[in-house]
Amino acid sequence: MYMAIMGHGVVGSGVAELLHKNYDSIVKRSTVDSLDLKYILDLRDFPGDPNEDKFIKDFNIILNDDDVKIVVETMGGLHPAYEFVSSCLKAGKSVVTSNKELVAEKGYELLKIAHEKNVNFLFEASVGGGIPIIRPISQCLAANEIDSIAGILNGTTNFILTKMIDDNMDFSDALKLAQELGYAEKDPTADVDGHDTCRKICILASLCFGNHVYPNSVYTEGIRNITLADVEYVENWGGVIKLLGQSEKLADGKISATVFPSIISNKSPLASVTDVFNAILVTGNAVGETLFYGKGAGKLPTASAVVADVIDSAKHFYKKKEFGWNDTVENYVVDYKELENAMYVRAASSDCEKIKEVFGEVKFLERASAPENEIAFVTDVMKESEFYNKLNSLALETLSVIRVSKY
Amino acid sequence: MYMAIMGHGVVGSGVAELLHKNYDSIVKRSTVDSLDLKYILDLRDFPGDPNEDKFIKDFNIILNDDDVKIVVETMGGLHPAYEFVSSCLKAGKSVVTSNKELVAEKGYELLKIAHEKNVNFLFEASVGGGIPIIRPISQCLAANEIDSIAGILNGTTNFILTKMIDDNMDFSDALKLAQELGYAEKDPTADVDGHDTCRKICILASLCFGNHVYPNSVYTEGIRNITLADVEYVENWGGVIKLLGQSEKLADGKISATVFPSIISNKSPLASVTDVFNAILVTGNAVGETLFYGKGAGKLPTASAVVADVIDSAKHFYKKKEFGWNDTVENYVVDYKELENAMYVRAASSDCEKIKEVFGEVKFLERASAPENEIAFVTDVMKESEFYNKLNSLALETLSVIRVSKY
Numbered sequence: 001m002y003m004a005i006m007g008h009g010v011v012g013s014g015v016a017e018l019l020h021k022n023y024d025s026i027v028k029r030s031t032v033d034s035l036d037l038k039y040i041l042d043l044r045d046f047p048g049d050p051n052e053d054k055f056i057k058d059f060n061i062i063l064n065d066d067d068v069k070i071v072v073e074t075m076g077g078l079h080p081a082y083e084f085v086s087s088c089l090k091a092g093k094s095v096v097t098s099n100k101e102l103v104a105e106k107g108y109e110l111l112k113i114a115h116e117k118n119v120n121f122l123f124e125a126s127v128g129g130g131i132p133i134i135r136p137i138s139q140c141l142a143a144n145e146i147d148s149i150a151g152i153l154n155g156t157t158n159f160i161l162t163k164m165i166d167d168n169m170d171f172s173d174a175l176k177l178a179q180e181l182g183y184a185e186k187d188p189t190a191d192v193d194g195h196d197t198c199r200k201i202c203i204l205a206s207l208c209f210g211n212h213v214y215p216n217s218v219y220t221e222g223i224r225n226i227t228l229a230d231v232e233y234v235e236n237w238g239g240v241i242k243l244l245g246q247s248e249k250l251a252d253g254k255i256s257a258t259v260f261p262s263i264i265s266n267k268s269p270l271a272s273v274t275d276v277f278n279a280i281l282v283t284g285n286a287v288g289e290t291l292f293y294g295k296g297a298g299k300l301p302t303a304s305a306v307v308a309d310v311i312d313s314a315k316h317f318y319k320k321k322e323f324g325w326n327d328t329v330e331n332y333v334v335d336y337k338e339l340e341n342a343m344y345v346r347a348a349s350s351d352c353e354k355i356k357e358v359f360g361e362v363k364f365l366e367r368a369s370a371p372e373n374e375i376a377f378v379t380d381v382m383k384e385s386e387f388y389n390k391l392n393s394l395a396l397e398t399l400s401v402i403r404v405s406k407y
Numbered sequence: 408m409y410m411a412i413m414g415h416g417v418v419g420s421g422v423a424e425l426l427h428k429n430y431d432s433i434v435k436r437s438t439v440d441s442l443d444l445k446y447i448l449d450l451r452d453f454p455g456d457p458n459e460d461k462f463i464k465d466f467n468i469i470l471n472d473d474d475v476k477i478v479v480e481t482m483g484g485l486h487p488a489y490e491f492v493s494s495c496l497k498a499g500k501s502v503v504t505s506n507k508e509l510v511a512e513k514g515y516e517l518l519k520i521a522h523e524k525n526v527n528f529l530f531e532a533s534v535g536g537g538i539p540i541i542r543p544i545s546q547c548l549a550a551n552e553i554d555s556i557a558g559i560l561n562g563t564t565n566f567i568l569t570k571m572i573d574d575n576m577d578f579s580d581a582l583k584l585a586q587e588l589g590y591a592e593k594d595p596t597a598d599v600d601g602h603d604t605c606r607k608i609c610i611l612a613s614l615c616f617g618n619h620v621y622p623n624s625v626y627t628e629g630i631r632n633i634t635l636a637d638v639e640y641v642e643n644w645g646g647v648i649k650l651l652g653q654s655e656k657l658a659d660g661k662i663s664a665t666v667f668p669s670i671i672s673n674k675s676p677l678a679s680v681t682d683v684f685n686a687i688l689v690t691g692n693a694v695g696e697t698l699f700y701g702k703g704a705g706k707l708p709t710a711s712a713v714v715a716d717v718i719d720s721a722k723h724f725y726k727k728k729e730f731g732w733n734d735t736v737e738n739y740v741v742d743y744k745e746l747e748n749a750m751y752v753r754a755a756s757s758d759c760e761k762i763k764e765v766f767g768e769v770k771f772l773e774r775a776s777a778p779e780n781e782i783a784f785v786t787d788v789m790k791e792s793e794f795y796n797k798l799n800s801l802a803l804e805t806l807s808v809i810r811v812s813k814y
Contacts (some may be wrong), residue, residue, distance in 0.1 A: 018693050029549045031729065124547065132547030133538075140531065140539030142436045143714030145429055148450035201674055267698060270680045286425050286711035287537035290701035293676060294694060304693035307550030323436065 001314055003068045004082055005057070007075030008042040008049075011098045011125070013301030016040065016051055017071055026307060030314035038068055040339040054226075059084055059252050063091055070313050071099040084348045088287055089113040089121060094317065096309040098125035098302055104199035108212040111325050121322050122309035126199045127153065128278050130301030131294035134309075137207055137282060137322055145282030146208040148248040150407045153200040154298040155276035156184045156191035157243045161261075162274045164231050164287035165240055171226060175212050185278060193222035194243060196257040200243030204280070205257045209249055212328040213257050221260040230346060233376040237344075239265045242273070244405060247352050250334055257333045262405035263344055263378075270407055281407055337385040342404035346376040348397040358390050377403060408439045408721055411469045413491060414482030415449040415462075418505045418532070421710030422479055422717075423458055424449065425780040433714060444473055461661035467558040475719050479713055480504040488491055489513050494529060496520040501724065503716040505532035505709055511606035515619040518732050527727050529716035531610060534560065535605045535685050537629060537708030539715075542613055544689060545730055547693035551691030553615040555655040558790055559812045560607040563591045563598035564630050564650045569681045570612050572647055574638040579631060600629035601650060601666040608652030611687070612664045616656055619735040620664050626743035628667040637753060637807050639774040640783040642753075646672045649680070657741055664740045669812035670785075677814055686814055744792040753783040754803040765797050786812060 005012050019037060020025060027035050039062050040054045049055070059080075062068055073087045073095055075081045081102050085095050090113060096104065102110075102124045114121035121366045128151070137146070152158050154176055163174035175192065178184035190196045198220045205213040222245050234241055249255055261394025264271045271290050274280040283289050295301040312321070344365075349355070350373055355362060362377040370376075379387065386396040391398065412419050426433060426444055434442050445460045455461070469475055473805040478495045480502055482488045488509050492502050497520060504510065509517075509531045521528035524569075527624025531541045536597050537559075544553070559565050563585055565696040566609050570581035582599065585591035597603045602631060603628045630650050641648055651669040656662055671678045690696050702708040719728070750774075756762070758779055769784040777783075786794065798805065 011555075018550055022692070026550060029731065047702055102424060118679070130691075132543040133548050136543055138541040140542050140715050142718045143425055143429060143433060143711045145432060156457055164441040271678065272676065284705040284711060285536075286421075286714075288702050288705075290538055290699070291698060292697070294697035304548065304550045304691060308547050309691075311549045312546065324436065325534055369439065382606060397602065 001035050001037040001069050003035065003070040003072065003310060004041065004062045004068045005037065005072045006041040006062070006237065007073065007393070008040050008044070009074060009076070010299050011302045011306065012074035013073070014299035015074060015306050018303045018307050020050070026311060027174060030311045032314050036122070038065070041254065045190050048280040051076035051186035054306060068093060069317065070094045070096065070310055073099055073102070074306065075099065076101070079106055085110060086113060089117055089119060091278055092119055093115050094120040095314040096122045096189055096306055096313060098153060098306050100196070100199040100203060102217050104202040107203065107206055107217040108325055108327055109236060111323060112323070114228060114320060115322070118318060118320050120313045120316070122321065123203070124218060124309050127203050128280055128292065129296040129298060129373060130279060130294050130304045131280065131296065133292050134207065136292065137204070141282065141284050141287060141290070144286045146249070147283045147285055148246070149204050149208050149279035149280065150244055150246040150405070151201070151204070152242050152270060152271070152273050153197045153277050153280070153296065154191055155246045156188070156245060157197070157279070158273065159183050159276050161223060161226070161241055161243065164226065164228060165235070167276070168228060170228055171224065186226055187281070192221050192224055192262070194220040197243055197245040197259045199353040201247055201257055201259060203349040204245070204308050206325050207323060209255050210324055211326050211332055213255070213333060214246070214328060218257045218259060218331040223261050224405065225400065229367065233346065236261050236367055237263070237378065239263050240271050241402060242270060254332060254334050256339050257394055258336050258339070260344070260403055262403050264405045264407065268407050286343050338383060340381050340383050342381045343379045343387050344376065344402040344404055345379070345391065345398060346374065349375045350371050352385060353396060358394055374399070408442050408476050409474045410442065410477040410479065410717060411446040411448065411475050412444065412479045412481060413448040413466070413469070415447050415451070415453060416483070417448070417706050418479035418483060418709045418713065419479070421706035422481060425707060425710045425714050433435070434682060435719060437718045438676045439531070439721050442495040442721055443470070443792050466491055467487050467665070469500055475500060475566065476724065477501045477503065477717055478504055479670065479717065480509070481713065482506065483508070484808070485509060485512055492517060493520060496524055496526060499524050499526055501527040503529045503713055505530070505713050507603070507606040507610060511622050514610065514613055515653060515734055517730055518756065519728060521727060522729070524558040525725060525727050527720045529720060529728065530610070531716050532709050533714035535581065535687055535699065535704040536705060537711045538685060538687065538699050538703065540687050540699050541655045544611070546696060548689065548691050548697070549795070551693045554638050554690045554692055555653070556611050556615050556689050556747070557651055557653040557677070558608070558611070559649050559677060559685050559811070560604045560652045560687070560689035560703065561642040562685055563595070563596055564604070565680065565685070568630060568633070568648055568650065569634060571633065573681070575635060577635055578631065583738070599631055601627040602651055604652045604666045606791070608654055608664055608666060611652070612654035612662060613732050614730060615654065617731055618733050618739055620654070620662070620740060625664045625666060625727040626738040630668050633668055634807065634809065635638070636774065637809060640753065640772040641670050641751070642670060642771050643774055644670070644785065646670050648809060649677060654665050661739060661741050663746050665743050665746070667810055669810050671812045671814065674753040675814050684695045690773060745790060747788050747790050749788045750794050751783065751811055752798065753781065754807060755780050755806060756782045763771050765801050781811050
């Protein structure tokens with residue numbers, strides 16, 4: 001059986017490397033006679049690459065070669081990945097992708113084409129890098145109704161927050177270090193502002209709850225505004241700040257889906273997930289809480305997930321996998337202002353009494369060497385709209401507002 | 408499609424309950440028209456049970472009913488589970504089991520029959536209760552060569568150790584509490600002496616490394632001898648004591664496989680696994696470290712894993728799953744005395760100099776209100792045979808010896 005790789009970046013080159021490295025066991029587990037790489041599509045030249053003779057620049061060579069049964073898409077971005085993938089599926093080829101933007105924006109549509117053509121469209125690598133999560137949700141937890149899913153889904157922001165928590169670095173220094181170490185891009189927007197996490201929670205929520213969740217329906221807030229003062233208050237409260245993607249089944253067939261920094265109790269299994277690691281907490285109505293943990297990015301970890309999908313596609317070429325992922329429905333994702341959270345507030349004030357008057361019993365937090373005119377507190381659980389009504393009525397100079405996670 | 412359950416204990420009744428509770432989604436995900444429970448085999452009577460009309464006492468009714476395509480075995484124990492399961496497979500029925508003893512002792516043989524008969528023999532529930540682990544290893548990490556696996560695989564002992572560590576309860580009080588709460592059996596041997604963990608590491612090692620590992624080849628030590636003094640020394644060292652099942656790929660196609668209490672650094676993701684939770688750390692040559700965490704036992708969590716296998720069997724009835732689990736080979740599991748570990752020793756002595764003379768630079772540990780004639784230290788990493796030679800040459804009154812985990 002022949003395959004092709006589109007995009008020879010970090011993940012794509014990792015796929016080629018891994019196919020070579022573990023070739024014998026991969027072929028054996030695919031239950032095919034052979035599984036060989038025929039083409040690598042990339043506009044760049046890679047002189048001296050061990051697969052030098054396989055590089056092509058024209059997508060149509062792959063599309064029109066009937067011997068190529070499985071196509072790996074590791075180009076990233078929406079275009080032309082979307083056009084290429086959809087053409088491959090329509091031509092009866094199975095496609096495996098690591099492209100979270102593609103799956104988050106076009107998952108339903110591409111799965112529909114795959115279904116019609118009786119081929120596979122698989123995307124284990126699009127969430128959590130090498131951590132097995134898509135298949136465990138769709139198969140291992142298939143006896144469950146999933147109640148909720150929450151995860152630390154972006155290694156870059158988790159690294160930055162870890163440096164802020166453990167080494168007292170401020171956000172910009174920690175970001176700089178992440179860039180120096182190659183964990184963050186020169187333009188860190190996609191990670192730092194939560195867009196990457198947003199795409200991943202869209203994929204997970206679509207899978208868990210059955211209808212496509214589009215990124216533009218997910219309230220998304222990044223970590224740029226987190227300060228060391230917040231980190232310190234939260235530490236004294238007994239927790240840490242993490243960027244969480246979350247989604248939960250609500251009443252009337254609706255769901256929540258959000259991305260924002262969240263205060264997590266040290267007792268939560270999510271609290272000890274540090275550095276570039278990711279972890280995903282899935283709660284099912286039979287299994288209770290399960291957690292999946294590992295490296296959420298990186299060349300070989302991500303390639304490991306891609307190749308697992310390739311093996312699955314080779315093994316079950318005409319037995320397509322079904323994910324039960326349907327079209328979206330109107331007002332599927334509830335407005336985040338309707339969700340209920342306890343809220344952490346840091347404000348330039350010293351008027352505890354006034355705060356108690358409006359919010360009732362709140363928990364005031366402390367930190368060493370806090371300026372006199374600073375106050376931090378955690379409210380009870382309440383609707384976000386109600387919280388902001390109350391906060392606005394106080395007319396405080398608010399410095400930070402962070403939600404307290406229930407996980 | 409019809410199925411039967413053999414054994415209406417905790418897990419079996421959970422399977423019946425879950426099938427009823429999530430019936431619609433289970434049938435949908437099985438991609439069959441219906442998936443109905445026809446018989447429940449149990450020698451006891453269950454008057455008033457919602458499935459009262461389905462109870463039978465004669466196994467042959469199941470065996471001879473060609474409509475029954477999937478049989479769930481949740482009886483436990485080796486006999487007659489082994490005879491029943493092997494008869495069902497030979498009759499062309501797929502079998503799903505939660506019985507770790509059966510899989511650990513007869514896995515290779517039963518998989519061979521399933522292969523010959525082109526049916527499935529699945530056992531996700533036999534390790535880690537509801538935690539997805541068998542399928543993630545065999546499918547999601549299929550692109551990897553697995554290097555090692557280590558896990559907290561028994562909830563009862565983990566609960567007891569957690570009570571010792573967090574609440575300063577001694578072993579016998581913690582065991583008593585576990586029994587009162589229903590976590591430990593009246594005869595706690597299988598849990599406390601490590602046999603349950605042993606069976607589970609046998610299953611995981613067989614799956615990860617390709618040849619059947621039998622329980623009698625695995626050095627197994629339980630937690631009866633762990634004292635609060637040890638817990639305290641280890642806490643000051645910066646770690647916790649956990650009962651670990653471990654297996655690792657060694658040179659020349661051999662492996663290690665052991666069960667013993669292990670000292671785990673607080674930095675390890677395994678250290679924060681408390682109470683009845685289980686966690687399994689799998690290291691692959693591409694993915695690096697991944698961890699799977701959740702409830703390792705309990706009615707619905709375990710039933711959730713059983714029913715996931717039922718769904719898979721219904722979906723792929725004639726497309727049997729292959730695990731690459733072969734017969735054992737001679738001297739496959741290396742003698743534990745040949746393995747290398749750092750070792751913790753507590754002894755009735757005060758002669759630090761003599762210890763240093765024999766062991767070289769060791770790390771001495773401290774605890775509050777230690778008796779004068781007590782010493783505790785951690786050695787460098789060395790072969791266990793070498794360690795015992797040295798220890799014996801010291802002729803100390805040894806109070807405890809615990810291995811230090813590298814995980």
